[in-house]
Every structure is written in C-alpha cells, then in structure tokens.
Amino acid sequence: MEILQIKRLVQKQGRVTIPKEICEKMGIKSDIALVFTMLDDKIIVTKEKESCVFCNDTENLRKYKEILICPTCINNIKNDI
Numbered sequence: 001m002e003i004l005q006i007k008r009l010v011q012k013q014g015r016v017t018i019p020k021e022i023c024e025k026m027g028i029k030s031d032i033a034l035v036f037t038m039l040d041d042k043i044i045v046t047k048e049k050e051s052c053v054f055c056n057d058t059e060n061l062r063k064y065k066e067i068l069i070c071p072t073c074i075n076n077i078k079n080d081i
C-alpha cells in the first residue's frame, strides 16, 4: 500500500485543490466525478467507479454502511483489530 500525504488549505466555499502529484498518480483529470466518503474522522476521496475504498480492487466487493470493501481488506482489518 502506497501512502502519500500532502497538506492543502480549505478555501472559501469548501474548495480544496487536489495536489498535482496525486492527480497524476491517480489519473484524475477535469470533469471526472469524485466521491467523498467520511469514515470516522477520515475523508476518503475516490474516483466514481465502484472499488474498494482502501485498495481500489474491483472484485467481489461488499458494501458496509455505503462503503465498498474487498475481501482482502476486510481480512486485513479483522487482523489489525
């Protein structure tokens, strides 16, 4: 799992610019829809396609409280708790 953290200030009307590095790595271009998911105290931003919120896998997804999670991440979470 690759982790990249970049700090950005929230501007007027709640606007946040997605860092260029993240746009390039994630293939985010203008006019694509992003989905904002609140998970406890975290905000997860994903591209609109249905995929696991943690690893972007698209196979055998299960939905938990409007969040899609793959079987591998479900097992990882179970083992971490």
Ligand SMILES: [Zn+2]
Binding pocket: 052, 053, 054, 055, 056, 057, 069, 070, 071, 072, 073, 074
């Ligand atoms: Zn996953």
